[in-house]
Amino acid sequence: xxxxxxxxxxxxxxxxxxxxxxxxxxxxxxxxxxxxxxxxxxxxxxxxxxxxxxxxxxxxxxxxxxxxxxxxxxxxxxxxxxxxxxxxxxxxxxxxxxxxxxxxxxxxxxxxxxxxxxxxxxxxxxxxxxxxxxxxxxxxxxxxxxxxxxxxxxxxxxxxxxxxxxxxxxxxxxxxxxxxxxxxxxxxxxxxxxxxxxxxxxxxxxxxxxxxxxxxxxxxxxxxxxxxxxxxxxxxxxxxxxxxxxxxxxxxxxxxxxxxxxxxxxxxxxxxxxxxxxxxxxxxxxxxxx
Amino acid sequence: xxxxxxxxxxxxxxxxxxxxxxxxxxxxxxxxxxxxxxxxxxxxxxxxxxxxxxxxxxxxxxxxxxxxxxxxxxxxxxxxxxxxxxxxxxxxxxxxxxxxxxxxxxxxxxxxxxxxxxxxxxxxxxxxxxxxxxxxxxxxxxxxxxxxxxxxxxxxxxxxxxxxxxxxxxxxxxxxxxxxxxxxxxxxxxxxxxxxxxxxxxxxxxxxxxxxxxxxxxxxxxxxxxxxxxxxxxxxxxxxxxxxxxxxxxxxxxxxxxxxxxxxxxxxxxxxxxxxxxxxxxxxxxxxxxxxxxxxxxxxxxxxxxxxxxxxxxxxxxxxxxxxxxxxxxxxxxxxxxxxxxxxxxxxxxxxxxxxxxxxxxxxxxxxxxxxxxxxxxxxxxxxxxxxxxxxxxxxxxxxxxxxxxxxxxxxxxxxxxxxxxxxxxxxxxxxxxxxxxxxxxxxxxxxxxxxxxxxxxxxxxxxxxxxxxxxxxxxxxxxxxxxxxxxxxxxxxxxxxxxxxxxxxxxxxxxxxxxxxxxxxxxxxxxxxxxxxxxxxxxxxxxxxx
Numbered sequence: 001x002x003x004x005x006x007x008x009x010x011x012x013x014x015x016x017x018x019x020x021x022x023x024x025x026x027x028x029x030x031x032x033x034x035x036x037x038x039x040x041x042x043x044x045x046x047x048x049x050x051x052x053x054x055x056x057x058x059x060x061x062x063x064x065x066x067x068x069x070x071x072x073x074x075x076x077x078x079x080x081x082x083x084x085x086x087x088x089x090x091x092x093x094x095x096x097x098x099x100x101x102x103x104x105x106x107x108x109x110x111x112x113x114x115x116x117x118x119x120x121x122x123x124x125x126x127x128x129x130x131x132x133x134x135x136x137x138x139x140x141x142x143x144x145x146x147x148x149x150x151x152x153x154x155x156x157x158x159x160x161x162x163x164x165x166x167x168x169x170x171x172x173x174x175x176x177x178x179x180x181x182x183x184x185x186x187x188x189x190x191x192x193x194x195x196x197x198x199x200x201x202x203x204x205x206x207x208x209x210x211x212x213x214x215x216x217x218x219x220x221x222x223x224x225x226x227x228x229x230x231x232x233x234x235x236x237x238x239x240x241x242x243x244x245x246x247x248x249x250x251x252x253x254x255x256x257x258x259x260x261x262x263x264x265x266x267x268x269x270x271x272x273x274x275x276x277x278x279x280x281x282x283x284x285x286x287x288x289x290x
Numbered sequence: 291x292x293x294x295x296x297x298x299x300x301x302x303x304x305x306x307x308x309x310x311x312x313x314x315x316x317x318x319x320x321x322x323x324x325x326x327x328x329x330x331x332x333x334x335x336x337x338x339x340x341x342x343x344x345x346x347x348x349x350x351x352x353x354x355x356x357x358x359x360x361x362x363x364x365x366x367x368x369x370x371x372x373x374x375x376x377x378x379x380x381x382x383x384x385x386x387x388x389x390x391x392x393x394x395x396x397x398x399x400x401x402x403x404x405x406x407x408x409x410x411x412x413x414x415x416x417x418x419x420x421x422x423x424x425x426x427x428x429x430x431x432x433x434x435x436x437x438x439x440x441x442x443x444x445x446x447x448x449x450x451x452x453x454x455x456x457x458x459x460x461x462x463x464x465x466x467x468x469x470x471x472x473x474x475x476x477x478x479x480x481x482x483x484x485x486x487x488x489x490x491x492x493x494x495x496x497x498x499x500x501x502x503x504x505x506x507x508x509x510x511x512x513x514x515x516x517x518x519x520x521x522x523x524x525x526x527x528x529x530x531x532x533x534x535x536x537x538x539x540x541x542x543x544x545x546x547x548x549x550x551x552x553x554x555x556x557x558x559x560x561x562x563x564x565x566x567x568x569x570x571x572x573x574x575x576x577x578x579x580x581x582x583x584x585x586x587x588x589x590x591x592x593x594x595x596x597x598x599x600x601x602x603x604x605x606x607x608x609x610x611x612x613x614x615x616x617x618x619x620x621x622x623x624x625x626x627x628x629x630x631x632x633x634x635x636x637x638x639x640x641x642x643x644x645x646x647x648x649x650x651x652x653x654x655x656x657x658x659x660x661x662x663x664x665x666x667x668x669x670x671x672x673x674x675x676x677x678x679x680x681x682x683x684x685x686x687x688x689x690x691x692x693x694x695x696x697x698x699x700x701x702x703x704x705x706x707x708x709x710x711x712x713x714x715x716x717x718x719x720x721x722x723x724x725x726x727x728x729x730x731x732x733x734x735x736x737x738x739x740x741x742x743x744x745x746x747x748x749x750x751x752x753x754x755x756x757x758x759x760x761x762x763x764x765x766x767x768x769x770x771x772x773x774x775x776x777x778x779x780x781x782x783x784x785x786x787x788x789x790x791x792x793x794x795x796x797x798x799x800x801x802x803x804x805x806x807x808x809x810x811x812x813x814x815x816x817x818x819x820x821x822x823x824x825x826x827x828x829x830x831x832x833x834x835x836x837x
Contacts, residue, residue, distance in 0.1 A: 048382050050429045051474050082726055088535040089572070092497045092729055097472045140474070142495060142566070142730020148723045155681035190737075193682060194717065198739040232763040233786025235802055253799075262765075271684070271715055271742060272657060279717075280681040 051140070057133040065134025068127055076118070081138050086117065091138045102132035153190045154284050156277065161285030164278050172266060175289045183289040193283040199264055211263045215239055217249055218257040225249065229260060309441035309457065310395055312485055316552055321816040323394040326435055326480040327697065328813065332549035332615040334699040334773050336814045340821040341836060342777030346791050346801045349823065352835040355415025359386035359406045359829070361422045373453065373462045374405075374424030382430040382448065387809050388826035389695075390435035391480055393443075394815040399824070400438065400457065401831070404430040404448045404478070409460060412817055415831060419460030423447045429476040429495065434547065434695070437481035437488060439507040444488050446477035452490055452505055466510040473498045480547050481505075482557070484589050487513060489557060491544035496730045497565045500542035500581070502557075504592060514592030518542035518561045518580045532574025540573065541565030542581035546611040546695050549629070551643060556586040556595055558616070558629050558643060562609035568678060568718075568734040569727030570605050577602040582610045584631055584639070586646060596646030600633045602669050605677040606660055606718075607689055607731065608635035615700045615707065617751050621649055630751045632698055632709040634691030635660070637670050640751045652754025657686035657713035657742045678718035678734045688716035689736050690768055697771035697811040699780070704794045706748040706757050708780060710769035713742040741766020744785060746797060760797040762786075771811025781823065783808020789825050789832070805832050 070079070076087030083089035090096050095104045106128045112120030123131065139146070165175075173179050186192035215229040217237060230238030230246050237258050238248045249256065262268070310324045319328035320337045327334055341349065361372050372378075386403050393400040398418065399410040405425050409418040426449040437444040442463060443455040449471050454463040469475035474496040482489040488505040500518035505511065519540035520528040531537040541564050548559025564573055564581035580594070582601035587594055600610040610633050617628045621640070629643035636658030640650035651668040661670035676685050686692075690712070698709040715738070722733035744767050746760040762769065767785040774780045780794040789808055791801040806827035813824045823834040 048427075048430075050427050050476070051471075052427060078726075082724070082729075083572070089497075089539075089726075089729070092539055094470075094473060094498070094538075097474075097496075098470055140496065142728060142732035144732065147721070147728070147732075149721050150680045150723060153681050153719060155679070190682070190719065194737050194739065197684075197717070231786065233784055233788060234763060234790070234799055235786070235788060235804070268740070268742065268765075271686075271739070272659070274684060276675070276679055276681070276683050279684060280679075283681070 054136050061130050061133045062137055065130035068131045069134050072121060081135055090135065091140055096135055097140065099132055102128035105132050153193065154287055156280030156284030158284040158288050161281030161283065164282055165285055168270065179289060181290060183287045189283060189287050192286060193279065196282065196286060197279065198267055213263065214261045216259045220255060310438045315483060323813050323815050324438055326391045326482060326547040327549065327613060330550035330552065332613045334697055334811065335701055336773065336775040338775055338814055338816055338821050339777045341775065341779065341823065343779065343793065343800060345836060346779055348836055349801055349834045350837065352822065352833040353415040354830060354832055355410055356830045357386065357401055357408050359403060369460065370420045370422055371460045371462065372422050372424065373465065375451065376424035376426045378424040382425055386829040388829065388831065389432040389809050392813060392824060393436055393438055395438060397817055400436050400443055402433045402436050402445050404433050407436065407445050407455060409457065410831065415833060421455055421460045423453065425449050426471055428471060432478050434478060435480040437483045439483045439488065442507060444481040446479060446481065446490065448476050448478065450475045450477045450492060452481065452510065454510060464510045466505065468492050468503065469501065479545050482547050482550065483507065484550050484557065487589050493543045493545040494541065497539035497541065499538055499540060500544055500561055502544045502559065502587065504589065516587055516592045516594065518544060518585065527579035530576035530579040532572060536573050539565060540578060540581060546613055549614050549616050551616055554644060555589050556643065557589050558584060558586045558614045560584055560610040560612055560614060560631065562611050563604050563607045566727055566729055566733065567607045567731045568605055569722050570603065571727045582608060584610060584614050584629065584641060598641050598646045598648060599669055600637065600639055601635050602665065603672060605672060606685065608633065608691060611695065612693060613697055615698060616643060617700055619705065621752060628751060630707050632693055632749065634687065634694055635670065636687055636692040638749055638754050640754065650754040654747060654749055654756060655686065655692040655711065655713050657715060658692060659686050678720040680720050682717035682719045684715060684739065685718050686713060686715045688714040688738055690714065694768060696768065699772040699774045701774040701794045703776065703778060705750065706794065707751050708772045708774065709747050709749065710771065710782065711745040711747045712766055712768045714766060715739045715742065744769055746782060746792065748797065758797045760792065770808045773812040773814060775814060781812040783825065
């Protein structure tokens with residue numbers, strides 16, 4: 001869910017039409033989405049959670065399990081159970097995913113895995129249950145908001161970015177004009193980077209807020225209708241006038257003639273040209289424009 | 291006559307009256323639509339000609355029908371039958387959108403969305419029955435439709451059950467577990483019935499192995515299981531993984547239906563991404579077979595016959611899960627049985643479908659930049675610099691792919707293969723700092739930077755070259771699937787909410803109707819002497835015909 005919200009917000013910022021079609025990217029991107037949902041707050045109606053986390057076990061039991069794990073298991077499987085130099089990640093193991101209270105873990109511990117170098121362990125049923133409860137406290141999901149993240153996305157060279165800006169961007173933009181103070185106006189460098197890459201009409205303040213896309217429709221009799229582009233497909237074009245009133249004009253192939261003026265066409269044209277270093281450098285430069 | 295008699299002798303008595311028999315499923319696409327792609331070839335090419343270029347402009351609305359989901363949805367003249375293993379307290383979000391095939395057999399349409407199935411009267415769109423499944427949870431992203439055998443329907447539920455319904459009443463016959471909910475599988479694909487096999491794939495976004503299973507249509511017993519990644523020591527594909535544990539968590543889900551070649555008994559299906567999808571260090575340096583591949587499985591044995599990997603060691607979730615399309619024709623002057631696919635990764639492939647021999651690769655997207663050149667097998671060579679970056683890597687395609695599950699089509703009349711295309715870009719940010727990498731789809735965040743354009747693209751399978759391309763006005767979006775017919779028509783939804791008929795020879799627009807964003811691939815069938823065009827927008831079906 002959080003994933004989809006994120007996509008929706010960013011897609012809006014990027015000026016992508018959010019139609020029913022939006023579901024199609026989600027077919028891929030949202031496939032693990034439910035994993036990211038937080039547990040519902042007490043008393044609130046429960047939101048849909050694709051794979052609900054396990055109910056919290058007795059803290060004393062978990063603490064006992066942690067002690068057993070730390071002494072016996074962490075050396076190979078890692079303190080976080082995501083695997084070490086020797087032992088595999090056991091959070092995602094089919095045995096532990098299906099295990100409820102140590103009942104599937106127990107036979108593995110009793111016999112060990114001699115072929116893989118895992119010794120056997122003689123735990124009581126209660127100890128195995130405690131161990132299971134501890135291992136089940138780890139979040140089982142691809143996305144996990146509690147994971148450590150890189151401190152910043154700013155990895156470029158500001159000097160090189162300035163040079164690139166002068167060669168590729170300065171034809172339209174100026175750090176003393178439209179982009180004055182852009183580094184101060186944007187506290188999130190990643191948001192800044194996304195928005196200078198692909199600004200959008202009507203975006204919230206800051207970097208590269210673009211003028212709206214406009215359209216000129218030349219009718220068969222020579223009459224011109226101009227204004228902001230509402231929507232366009234192969235069959236109609238909708239033009240909005242200065243008051244926001246819309247006029248929809250039927251299209252039939254090349255009649256009437258439709259010319260779209262996309263103020264961020266320059267940004268689109270640069271997409272295939274940038275190197276990632278160019279992008280990182282420009283961002284490193286723009287964050288210094290205070 | 292002889293073959294008819296043989297067919298009757300071979301089939302159990304219950305099939306004789308009404309339902310779908312094995313012969314019906316072997317027919318080229320025509321009056322009925324009894325399987326996901328209409329027929330086994332995946333071509334979505336209908337032999338019907340009543341509707342054609344000369345009269346398509348007269349195509350008119352016959353009826354509109356909306357399907358109401360969840361328990362207590364009744365009130366549309368049908369009965370809601372409730373099944374399921376859940377408590378009924380969990381109501382999944384995600385809307386009630388028809389994103390799959392609608393079967394049409396003997397004047398009845400069979401429609402599914404996650405947790406819901408309906409029988410709809412194909413003559414006027416009214417509901418005959420509704421089945422609702424109380425879910426345990428799992429990812430509710432879509433449902434690709436049902437399979438039918440005799441009078442028995444088969445549908446997958448998001449929480450991984452294969453449910454068999456009586457097509458006449460909607461009453462449940464049985465349900466069987468496809469995969470374990472606790473391992474975070476989710477099941478969306480359409481079961482494909484071949485002979486007495488019900489072929490069932492599933493999905494997973496944690497790190498669990500891809501599995502295709504064959505169920506007995508009568509009993510629901512599992513006949514065989516095929517894993518798309520090595521599950522045992524000694525597997526010949528194991529050397530393409532870091533170790534057995536990595537392989538056993540390596541993904542490769544078969545979440546879109548494949549095609550079937552009756553001559554060779556090969557089920558040809560695409561496999562999904564290796565897992566973990568992005569931070570691939572735990573997978574080793576190898577190709578990670580048989581993920582992101584087109585694979586051929588003998589339906590009698592469940593054994594792999596050949597494979598071709600479209601994205602070796604994929605790092606962008608570029609599932610090769612598009613329905614492969616069977617094409618018969620000449621290649622380099624001699625007859626060839628081929629299979630073709632335009633992959634999510636932006637590359638097009640023609641293969642020999644008897645052997646998997648590689649024949650053609652082409653880059654059909656202008657924007658794709660994740661690979662540098664082709665390897666000795668004709669597969670794109672991944673550029674590791676374009677995996678991701680802490681500062682962001684600008685990559686095309688975005689996660690949704692240049693194309694995705696939306697069905698392509700092939701016309702033997704034009705000899706062209708048609709694919710919905712979106713040349714999209716995204717910034718891929720590495721967010722995982724742990725050198726062991728992340729699990730599942732984790733470890734990176736991807737932010738869209740829009741599209742360089744969306745197209746309806748016609749590709750020549752002999753060369754991989756683009757024969758023509760229609761650019762949709764606007765700045766991108768993912769168009770839906772396609773249908774082509776012997777009436778020399780090509781149908782598809784555009785990005786503006788229109789269902790459109792094109793000339794398959796050149797992309798010229800012949801007819802359209804604005805119905806709202808099209809959510810599945812259009813279909814056609816014959817009923818009472820009239821040819822229909824059927825297409826869904828959200829929870830609503832639109833049937834067009836000629837009077």
